[in-house]
Amino acid sequence: xxxxxxxxxHEVTEMGQExxxxxxxxxxxxxxxxxxQTMMRGLELLIxxxxxxxxxxxxxxxxxxxxxMPNASFSTLKIQPSEPRDxxxxxxxxxxxxxxGLETQYFGPGTRLLVL
Amino acid sequence: xxxxxxxxxxxxxQEGDSAVxxxxxxxxxSNYFPWYKQELGKRPQLIIDIRSNVGEKKDQRIAxxxxxxxxxxxxxxTETQPEDxxxxxxxxxxxxxKLTFGTxxxxxxxx
Numbered sequence: 001x002x003x004x005x006x007x008x009x010h011e012v013t014e015m016g017q018e019x020x021x022x023x024x025x026x027x028x029x030x031x032x033x034x035x036x037q038t039m040m041r042g043l044e045l046l047i048x049x050x051x052x053x054x055x056x057x058x059x060x061x062x063x064x065x066x067x068x069m070p071n072a073s074f075s076t077l078k079i080q081p082s083e084p085r086d087x088x089x090x091x092x093x094x095x096x097x098x099x100x101g102l103e104t105q106y107f108g109p110g111t112r113l114l115v116l
Numbered sequence: 117x118x119x120x121x122x123x124x125x126x127x128x129x130q131e132g133d134s135a136v137x138x139x140x141x142x143x144x145x146s147n148y149f150p151w152y153k154q155e156l157g158k159r160p161q162l163i164i165d166i167r168s169n170v171g172e173k174k175d176q177r178i179a180x181x182x183x184x185x186x187x188x189x190x191x192x193x194t195e196t197q198p199e200d201x202x203x204x205x206x207x208x209x210x211x212x213x214k215l216t217f218g219t220x221x222x223x224x225x226x227x
Contacts, residue, residue: 031213043160043205043217056214091159097213104150105215107159 004108006092012114018080021111024073025094033105034067034077035091043091049075050097082115089113122206122218129196130226137221139206140188148209149182149189154220155202163204164191196225 005024013019025032033048047057052069060067064083069075079086089112093105122139129135139149150165166173166180166189173180177196182189193200206218 033214042219045214045216048214050213095213104162104165107161109159 004092004094004106006090006108006111008111009109010112010114012116013082014116015083016081017115018078019082019086019113019115021077021090021092021113023075023077023092023108025075025092026106027073028096029094029106030072030097031095031105032069032075033093033095034075035093035107036088037091037110038088046077082113084115087113087115120206120208120216120218122221124221125219126222126224128224128226131196131198133196135191135193135196135200135223135225137191137204137206137223138188139190139208139218140186141208142187143208143210144184144187145211146208149180150207150215151180151191152205152207152217153202154205160205193223196223198225198227201225 004026007022030051034046035043036046037043044059046059047067048055049069052072065079067077089110091110092108095105096103120139120141127135147168151163152160153163154160164175164178164180166182168184171182177194179192201224203220203222205220207215210216
């Protein structure tokens with residue numbers, strides 16, 4: 001298995017532009033998570049899906065952020081318009097729903113976003 | 117609340133010594149406590165986890181202990197090696213199958 005796949009790996013854009021981050025979870029996993037990591041705020045959960053349905057988006061910072069999961073093998077995180085303070089590493093992670101509760105989350109390689 | 121407090125924020129040890137990182141939480145409903153290791157520029161990777169029905173779990177040089185009464189759990193690394201140098205994150209399940217992460221500990225193993 002290739003693991004969680006994210007694209008692009010690096011993104012440099014100008015303030016005001018739309019940014020779309022993509023994620024392909026591990027095949028068979030039914031949970032998908034989007035995280036943002038910065039030095040100041042650490043690792044923050046933005047939103048997560050179960051069976052393609054958004055369950056909790058309370059971590060999404062503001063309306064400029066949106067996420068979709070049109071099918072079990074693809075999710076996007078969109079920022080429109082982007083701002084310099086959105087610069088961070090964005091991780092996607094996936095996991096199975098275990099009978100004993102939460103199972104291991106496997107992280108993708110991340111997308112390093114720089115908004116100028 | 118949901119926060120996880122992690123200490124220390126930085127830890128420097130001599131090669132061969134032990135390292136201990138501690139996390140505390142306040143939500144008694146938490147039942148799953150994983151630890152992740154993140155090397156510079158790379159993704160967080162699970163190194164060990166523990167569930168609430170177990171007090172201790174060991175995997176070679178790494179062990180995790182859980183005290184549910186006191187609401188704290190700790191990572192123990194013995195016989196540290198330079199390749200153990202990384203940032204370590206604790207986490208807890210906060211209900212709804214989502215994790216809340218600690219603020220991280222930068223571990224440096226010096227030769």
